[in-house]
Amino acid sequence: MALFQIAEPGQAQAPHQRRLAVGIDLGTTNSLVASVLSGSAKVLANEQAETSIPSVVHYQEGGATLVGTAAQAMAVADPYNTIASAKRLMGKGASDLSETLFADRYLFDTDSGSIPAFKTQAGNKTAVDVSTAILKALKNTAELSLGGELVGAVITVPAYFDDAQRQATKDAATVAGLHVLRLLNEPTAAALAYGLDTKEDACVAIFDLGGGTFDISLLKMQRGLFEVMATAGDTALGGDDFDHALAASLAEQAGISDISDASQQRHLLNIARHVKEQLSSQPNCNFEIPLADGASFKGSIDRDQFNALIEPLFKRSLKSCRQALRDANIEKTDVDAVVMVGGSTRVPLVRDRVSEFFGKTVLTDINPDEVVAVGAALQADVLAGNKPDSELLLLDVIPLSLGLETMGGLAEKVIPRNTTIPIARAQEFTTYKDGQTALALHVVQGERELVSDCRSLARFELRDIPPRVAGAVRIQVIFQVDADGLLTVNAIEKESGVVASVDVKPSYGLSDTEIEQMLSASMEHASDDMHARALQEQKVEADRVIEALSSALRSDSDDHLDRDERSVIDQAISDLQTARDGDNPDAIKSAVAKVEKVSNTYVERRMNATVRKMMAGKQLADVEGDGSNHT
Amino acid sequence: MQLDFSSNYFELFELQAAFNIELSELDQRYQQLQRVLHPDKFASASDAERRWSVQAASRVNEAYQTLKQPLKRANYLLELQGLMLNEETDTQMDPMFLMEQMELREALGDVESASDPYAALDKVGAQLSSQISSSSDAYLASATSEDWPQARTIVRQWQFLEKLRQETKSLEARLDDAEA
Numbered sequence: 001m002a003l004f005q006i007a008e009p010g011q012a013q014a015p016h017q018r019r020l021a022v023g024i025d026l027g028t029t030n031s032l033v034a035s036v037l038s039g040s041a042k043v044l045a046n047e048q049a050e051t052s053i054p055s056v057v058h059y060q061e062g063g064a065t066l067v068g069t070a071a072q073a074m075a076v077a078d079p080y081n082t083i084a085s086a087k088r089l090m091g092k093g094a095s096d097l098s099e100t101l102f103a104d105r106y107l108f109d110t111d112s113g114s115i116p117a118f119k120t121q122a123g124n125k126t127a128v129d130v131s132t133a134i135l136k137a138l139k140n141t142a143e144l145s146l147g148g149e150l151v152g153a154v155i156t157v158p159a160y161f162d163d164a165q166r167q168a169t170k171d172a173a174t175v176a177g178l179h180v181l182r183l184l185n186e187p188t189a190a191a192l193a194y195g196l197d198t199k200e201d202a203c204v205a206i207f208d209l210g211g212g213t214f215d216i217s218l219l220k221m222q223r224g225l226f227e228v229m230a231t232a233g234d235t236a237l238g239g240d241d242f243d244h245a246l247a248a249s250l251a252e253q254a255g256i257s258d259i260s261d262a263s264q265q266r267h268l269l270n271i272a273r274h275v276k277e278q279l280s281s282q283p284n285c286n287f288e289i290p291l292a293d294g295a296s297f298k299g300s301i302d303r304d305q306f307n308a309l310i311e312p313l314f315k316r317s318l319k320s321c322r323q324a325l326r327d328a329n330i331e332k333t334d335v336d337a338v339v340m341v342g343g344s345t346r347v348p349l350v351r352d353r354v355s356e357f358f359g360k361t362v363l364t365d366i367n368p369d370e371v372v373a374v375g376a377a378l379q380a381d382v383l384a385g386n387k388p389d390s391e392l393l394l395l396d397v398i399p400l401s402l403g404l405e406t407m408g409g410l411a412e413k414v415i416p417r418n419t420t421i422p423i424a425r426a427q428e429f430t431t432y433k434d435g436q437t438a439l440a441l442h443v444v445q446g447e448r449e450l451v452s453d454c455r456s457l458a459r460f461e462l463r464d465i466p467p468r469v470a471g472a473v474r475i476q477v478i479f480q481v482d483a484d485g486l487l488t489v490n491a492i493e494k495e496s497g498v499v500a501s502v503d504v505k506p507s508y509g510l511s512d513t514e515i516e517q518m519l520s521a522s523m524e525h526a527s528d529d530m531h532a533r534a535l536q537e538q539k540v541e542a543d544r545v546i547e548a549l550s551s552a553l554r555s556d557s558d559d560h561l562d563r564d565e566r567s568v569i570d571q572a573i574s575d576l577q578t579a580r581d582g583d584n585p586d587a588i589k590s591a592v593a594k595v596e597k598v599s600n601t602y603v604e605r606r607m608n609a610t611v612r613k614m615m616a617g618k619q620l621a622d623v624e625g626d627g628s629n630h631t
Numbered sequence: 632m633q634l635d636f637s638s639n640y641f642e643l644f645e646l647q648a649a650f651n652i653e654l655s656e657l658d659q660r661y662q663q664l665q666r667v668l669h670p671d672k673f674a675s676a677s678d679a680e681r682r683w684s685v686q687a688a689s690r691v692n693e694a695y696q697t698l699k700q701p702l703k704r705a706n707y708l709l710e711l712q713g714l715m716l717n718e719e720t721d722t723q724m725d726p727m728f729l730m731e732q733m734e735l736r737e738a739l740g741d742v743e744s745a746s747d748p749y750a751a752l753d754k755v756g757a758q759l760s761s762q763i764s765s766s767s768d769a770y771l772a773s774a775t776s777e778d779w780p781q782a783r784t785i786v787r788q789w790q791f792l793e794k795l796r797q798e799t800k801s802l803e804a805r806l807d808d809a810e811a
Binding site: 019151152181182225319322323326379382383384385391392393394395419420421422423424425480482483544545596597599600603604607610 | 662665666667669670671674675677678679680683685686687688689690692693695696800803804807808
């Protein structure tokens with residue numbers, strides 16, 4: 001319970017060890033982990049000295065997995081058991097498969113639920129499972145490299161990810177045993193890496209074209225403040241699509257008409273990727289494709305031909321740029337700098353056309369593959385509490401409007417896109433039949449008028465509504481979007497104050513029970529250490545809570561608590577200390593919960609006092625400035 | 632959890648409840664509040680504090696967005712006067728105003744078939760901006776003289792204009808995308 005360290009920047013924190021926290025860029029094609037070491041953020045290398053690993057997982061018979069380069073090496077030989085670009089399926093339903101590049105690349109099991117699963121020799125694996133395996137590998141890299149356990153991680157997501165995609169990412173991290181400090185939007189992370197020392201106000205465009213997703217974010221930056229004005233994008237546009245377009249063209253040149261064979265497909269994609277990379281630095285490129293009859297086709301392609309192939313894909317990104325500018329209410333000329341992020345911005349056509357669009361040279365100072373992880377590491381360092389005096393403040397937005405289904409299948413917007421988060425909005429409902437005790441709600445995300453054109457997020461059922469005549473009951477439904485961009489919904493019956501129970505059925509996500517099952521399954525192998533580890537974690541947590549609360553109480557208990565209130569808290573702390581010295585993690589956990597519960601009111605009063613004090617301080621400063629005679 | 636934010640949005644930002652506020656002051660206080668309340672400041676705090684922070688920061692964001700946009704600010708001042716707008720019962724409108732609106736709407740409808748659609752759109756946009764600016768001035772005058780019924784009439788017209796402005800933006804998006 002780190003009580004208001006930020007509000008009192010002058011006071012030094014209790015001496016403590018540096019808390020190990022990392023930033024993770026969980027990319028479509030590559031993934032990285034970075035951390036702040038002696039003042040600057042660095043990408044961490046694994047035992048093979050790789051600072052970036054392919055986001056590929058190979059499932060072996062019996063359940064063992066290979067992750068990264070070793071997995072990618074299996075892609076051609078064993079395509080169905082080697083899963084790449086799983087990020088494109090995060091938060092997606094079985095019905096979305098046809099819109100992705102996946103339908104013919106893998107074997108799918110779509111019967112087992114609404115979430116599609118890759119059929120592998122180790123069983124069915126969802127995109128969350130694949131991401132979990134990658135995150136575990138990165139966590140391992142970080143812990144070996146930093147020499148200790150992580151307190152948490154900032155994990156980046158495309159800014160244009162919807163609620164289901166964000167939730168799926170957070171679920172994968174939870175199952176991988178990572179404490180998520182924050183889900184951070186990729187372009188915002190890049191802005192952070194670029195602009196911490198910005199003194200003047202600047203308006204910056206971050207153009208982020210990765211392996212599978214595209215984001216454009218417009219930010220206002222000044223002195224540690226990063227305010228996202230608008231974001232737009234396409235979560236199904238990236239270098240992968242360039243590769244596919246190119247592979248199809250190369251196959252056509254080689255006279256290959258049928259590329260349904262999965263191995264050959266992977267092989268073609270590998271060749272296409274290589275050709276694409278060559279064409280970034282040279283005007284033309286030779287290639288060789290092995291044919292079925294043992295011979296091989298030799299051909300060549302130049303940059304103009306490649307540009308013509310990707311032009312229609314690229315144009316989609318400019319459409320998003322225009323939308324972001326409109327939403328931010330600014331002109332192209334208001335943009336002071338354009339930062340390029342993501343491997344696909346190495347393609348010359350992309351750089352040239354973006355530069356042309358905004359009318360200025362684009363910035364590529366920081367390695368476009370690493371900049372997101374570096375930014376995430378910087379934020380992780382602050383969120384973990386290693387920089388109590390930091391001026392860093394990120395104000396991000398929700399990328400897509402949140403709405404409710406109304407009569408006639410129309411979507412009514414409750415929170416419009418590009419609203420600064422966190423945000424809460426309330427909507428009132430009533431019953432339409434006498435004695436009605438339940439109400440069904442359908443939450444959707446997207447910009448279209450029709451519910452069927454938006455993303456279905458969840459269906460809620462409000463129950464236990466007091467039976468009354470139609471229209472007599474007033475139910476307030478509160479939509480709360482947190483700083484991760486994740487939505488929670490609460491409902492309250494206004495007259496009686498009864499909180500109606502809300503049943504959440506995520507349309508394309510995992511239920512809490514499923515996550516718990518996955519967690520326990522993933523820990524089966526390590527059950528021996530589990531108890532010791534849980535105990536250690538709880539002890540650390542207990543120490544943290546006791547220290548934070550005790551020091552707060554020492555400083556201002558008398559201002560906020562009477563004698564009785566204080567003694568209740570003291571008792572809970574003392575109970576916690578006893579539990580902490582024992583060896584039962586569950587007992588410590590419940591003692592911590594008890595302490596937090598009894599100190600709630602104190603925390604609240606203290607918080608309010610801090611706000612009042614801060615505002616009062618501000619007022620005094622103003623008064624001195626304007627020379628009036630207030631006291 | 633009850634927040635100690637029962638104060639209205641102007642009080643929250645330590646501003647006088649008036650239409651012509653200093654936007655730079657609003658921005659400054661907004662940043663000041665978020666630097667203390669934002670959930671990023673509570674990343675390793677207890678669940679209770681984290682919840683509190685999300686709620687408090689949400690309220691500050693809502694307040695900021697309301698006060699920052701002139702029409703929302705105007706409407707909020709009416710609310711503080713107990714003069715809520717009601718779309719279902721507010722049907723009376725000045726016929727002159729409605730005529731003007733119909734003309735603007737027709738002009739907007741003709742944009743796509745114009746020889747230079749962007750020029751046609753800009754023309755409608757300019758007319759709208761000028762009318763919105765007049766509404767803003769008229770509101771300020773009414774609010775200053777505390778003629779709230781008049782201020783309410785102005786806000787209702789202003790809402791019409793703002794809706795039309797949103798439509799010009801959607802149209803611009805369609806034009807842009809067709810061009811590309």
